[in-house]
Amino acid sequence: MKNLGLDTDSLDIRQPAYFDQLNAMLAFVSIHDWKTYLKASSIGTYDKILSKPFEKASFEYNKALSGQSTEKPRAQVIADAVDRQMGFALGQLYIKRYFSEDAKKRALELVNNLDKAFEIRINRLDWMSDSTKIKAKEKLKAITKKIGYPDKWKEYKATIDRSKYFENVVALRAEEYKYQSGKLNKPPYREEWGPSPSTVTAYYRPSFNEIVFPAGILQYPYFDLYADDAVNYGGIGMVIGHEMTHAFDDQGAQFDKDGNVKNWWTKEDYDKFRAKTQQVIDLYSSFTVLDSVHVKGGLTVGENTADNGGIAIAFEAFKMTKQGQDTTKIDGFTPDQRFFLSIARIWRVKTRDEFMRTYVNTNPHSPAMWRVNGPLMNFTPFYEAFNVQPGDKNYKPESERIKTW
Ligand SMILES: [Zn+2]
Incomplete structure (x- = not known):
């Protein structure tokens, strides 16, 4: 928890049964498989914002699960990405036009x-x-x-640079992480x-x-x-x-x-x-x-x-x-x-x-x-x-x- 920057002495676990199962798996799944899994998860976090080979692999993986045959048009992918990372900035423009x-x-x-x-x-x-x-x-x-x-x-405080897609997304994700972990030990923010x-x-x-x-x-x-x-x-x-x-x-x-x-x-x-x-x-x-x-x-x-x-x-x-x-x-x-x-x-x-x-x-x-x-x-x-x-x-x-x- 300290390494994650989270200062707390207790946790509420929403689904204890999940952790029971995870705990058991730590013992019987091999360390080699854990490494592969964690590596795949880490790359999976960035696959859509990395270079073509990663993006393509990500699409192929998704294809197996969903049957999606062609990638979304680029404009749609980018609009989705902006919405995901800066949805409340984009949202102000959206409601002006549509609500x-x-x-x-x-x-x-x-x-x-x-x-x-x-x-x-x-x-x-x-x-x-x-x-x-x-x-x-x-x-x-x-x-x-x-x-x-x-x-x-x-509000978003991260610096956005037109020429740096990967860095922009990472900076916004880091900001979001800070925002979310900042809620710790505080009363709930009900306006959220x-x-x-x-x-x-x-x-x-x-x-x-x-x-x-x-x-x-x-x-x-x-x-x-x-x-x-x-x-x-x-x-x-x-x-x-x-x-x-x-x-x-x-x-x-x-x-x-x-x-x-x-x-x-x-x-x-x-x-x-x-x-x-x-x-x-x-x-x-x-x-x-x-x-x-x-x-x-x-x-x-x-x-x-x-x-x-x-x-x-x-x-x-x-x-x-x-x-x-x-x-x-x-x-x-x-x-x-x-x-x-x-x-x-x-x-x-x-x-x-x-x-x-x-x-x-x-x-x-x-x-x-x-x-x-x-x-x-x-x-x-x-x-x-x-x-x-x-x-x-x-x-x-x-x-x-x-x-x-
Ligand atoms: Zn429902």
């Missing part, structure tokens, strides 16, 4: 409506006791909402943003009890300032609802409303929750991705439960809007149908089989298709919107539809 004050206002309005819808649904839950409900609602109200970009911009504003992502962070939506995901097809509510509630609304439920799932339940590790469920309620998630595990384990590859129900249970809950909460919020209570068709589709079409639209992706094999084994999310078909086969309003009948491909009788949130 207006009006968009921020509407996105926040959406989040607040989802909030209300979730509270209504918590009140209505038949499996949660009143005492846990009170705690759940306290936690829901305490969630910090970060929309678009930070209030205070992170993880990803840059242009990143297409959303997350719930249990230790801060916060949900974060960078401007990058507040774009079409997730969100469009000028689209009707059905499109936005089905799109970004599902994502927002999904993140909110993470505050209450098997991981979120271990943190209280202030982000401290403290379980707030009664044992009985938690057992009931676990029984529900077991149903989710069983259902998703039955989904086929490729010939012999199935979704890993256990690995993806938290995310699948969030997808199911997210759609239900988003739909509840949508039904509170003017359009949600209306039946006027747009482009031949009812408001409810447009809501569900929007869900399907945000998960349109194309992947290669190699990528899918790695993804299914390592990613806690289900493949995109099952992030749509999985929750919708459990969601009765979808059946009603499209008149789904017994005999239709993903039909499930009402009694088998899983409902958690």
Whole structure:
């Protein structure tokens, strides 16, 4: 720790099981293999910013794992690199062009409506006791909402030289390391943003009890300032609802409303929750991705439960809007149908089989298709919107539809 410049007398280990395994491996893996592994890891840290042979080897390695056949265009590679190293400088330019004050206002309005819808649904839950409900609602109200970009911009002090790519990246990484290790022994900095504003992502962070939506995901097809509510509630609304439920799932339940590790469920309620998630595990384990590859129900249970809950909460919020209570068709589709079409639209992706094999084994999310078909086969309003009948491909009788949130 001293050599790393870290002055501390104790550590919280997030996943003790990992270190148990690592500890055991130190004894039985040969020193020769450790050397090879560490050498490869070290080179792997720099491969993309070194000369052509390294870059090419890195690409070939990635090709085996992902099936990617051609390298990204150079402009895209460099834009990604700038975003990764100086995302909060680039982000200021990004939001000027792609994220207006009006968009921020509407996105926040959406989040607040989802909030209300979730509270209504918590009140209505038949499996949660009143005492846990009170705690759940306290936690829901305490969630910090970060929309678009930070209030205070992170500054970069490293010297950037146009002619020195490698050195620039290393200098910025060193600065980042110093920044991160500087947090040690200090109270948490709650204003902090993880990803840059242009990143297409959303997350719930249990230790801060916060949900974060960078401007990058507040774009079409997730969100469009000028689209009707059905499109936005089905799109970004599902994502927002999904993140909110993470505050209450098997991981979120271990943190209280202030982000401290403290379980707030009664044992009985938690057992009931676990029984529900077991149903989710069983259902998703039955989904086929490729010939012999199935979704890993256990690995993806938290995310699948969030997808199911997210759609239900988003739909509840949508039904509170003017359009949600209306039946006027747009482009031949009812408001409810447009809501569900929007869900399907945000998960349109194309992947290669190699990528899918790695993804299914390592990613806690289900493949995109099952992030749509999985929750919708459990969601009765979808059946009603499209008149789904017994005999239709993903039909499930009402009694088998899983409902958690
Ligand atoms: Zn998630």
